Amino acid sequence: MNTYKTESKRERALLISSQIRKASSLKNTKESLSELENLATSAGTIPIKKFYQMLNKPVRTYVGSGKLLEIKHHIKKLRINVCIFDDELNPNTQKELENILEVKVIDRTALILDIFSDRAQTHEGKLQVQLAQSEYLMPRLAGQWSHLERLGGGVGTRGPGETQIETDRRLVREKIKSVKNSLKKIERNRTSQRRKRMNNNIINFSLVGYTNSGKSLLFNSLVKTKILSKDQLFSTLDTTTRKLFLNENISSTVSDTVGFINKLPTILVESFKSTLEEAINADILLHVIDYSNENFIEKINTVDKILNDLGLSKVPKILIKNKIDILNFTPGEIVLDRSYISQIETSAKLGDGLDKLRHLLIKASETIINERDYIYV
Ligand SMILES: Nc1nc2c(ncn2[C@@H]2O[C@H](COP(=O)(O)OP(=O)(O)O)[C@@H](O)[C@H]2O)c(=O)[nH]1
Ligand SMILES: [Mg+2]
Structure with a gap:
């Protein structure tokens, strides 16, 4: 269950960062953006262009409407497939940005989760990433309707009187529970090994x-x-x-x-x-x-x-x-x-x-x- 997966053809990305002027300096914003660029490359996309905006106060669409127009213009001009935002977006903002920009929108969290899911080697590592991904997905389920419908909506999965969204939520909740249980078992094992070391x-x-x-x-x-x-x-x-x-x-x-x-x-x-x-x-x-x-x-x-x-x-x-x-x-x-x-x-x-x-x-x-x-x- 990937929150975001790069297609085999590498995607062309725009990177966007906004910071509140009082809380961050221009230098920090640029540093954060260049880190996002590193992350985007690690995740397999091709960063094409970076945008940033210093704001006096937060805006609902992460950057101002003028900036969004400018970004939209570049999406067409530069044949962009995905816009990557430098902070975790709330699910509504993400949807709204997708509507305005008419392109896939992901945030820094999804990007990091994607890299972690690529790098996880051990059983435990994979479980830990799955847990984080499921928890990220939970409040975003409404927007992922069609995606999950295909995944989990087979015959017999829907409980009596449940809507599709409720079924999806239940499936993810069950997944979270089972992953947590598996992790607990691994952890108990490690604790006893660690106790041995402490005793020695x-x-x-x-x-x-x-x-x-x-x-x-x-x-x-x-x-x-x-x-x-x-x-x-x-x-x-x-x-x-x-x-x-x-x-x-x-x-x-x-x-x-x-x-x-x-x-x-x-x-x-x-x-x-x-x-x-x-x-x-x-x-x-x-x-x-x-x-x-x-x-x-x-x-x-x-x-x-x-x-x-x-x-x-x-x-x-x-x-x-x-x-x-x-x-x-x-x-x-x-x-x-x-x-x-x-x-x-x-x-x-x-x-x-x-x-x-x-x-x-x-x-x-x-x-x-x-x-x-x-x-x-
Ligand atoms: N020039 C230089 N490169 C280093 C040094 N220590 C680590 N590196 C390089 O920095 C990169 C990251 O090192 P790594 O040990 O994987 O970092 P980690 O992510 O903190 O585990 C690798 O390419 C290392 O070769 C150092 O003392 N000098
Ligand atoms: Mg290391």
């Missing part, structure tokens, strides 16, 4: 951070293994945990987790909570940033906000400023809150700073072990 007095580190910051490459260098690290958004969705050797006195593990992004759909964060629990149970979070990206401060804030939403505001963090090999500006000082115990510069690519990082992890582990001893005696 193991220190757990989790790599967290923006997508494409270098988490997987760092993970590979730390545990000398090879999981997919690629210049691509969300190349790894599943959490991988491995033993990490620091020294004879410390047993530790490190986990690589799914990356975050600005305006990451809440339903996705919710669905991925069980995978992210690996991070939730970390003793220390290793927050990796792409230090060569000029907008790293905004990205640190985005990640911290998601971590806080997951209830992780109190877990100690180390900031890993990665990709220093391609840094070509002088970064300003980073002011961090008290959850950060340290920061360090690395190049996962060249191996710079990794010895220092190991040393830092040893120090941090020793502190935690001492605290635990203190609690247990």
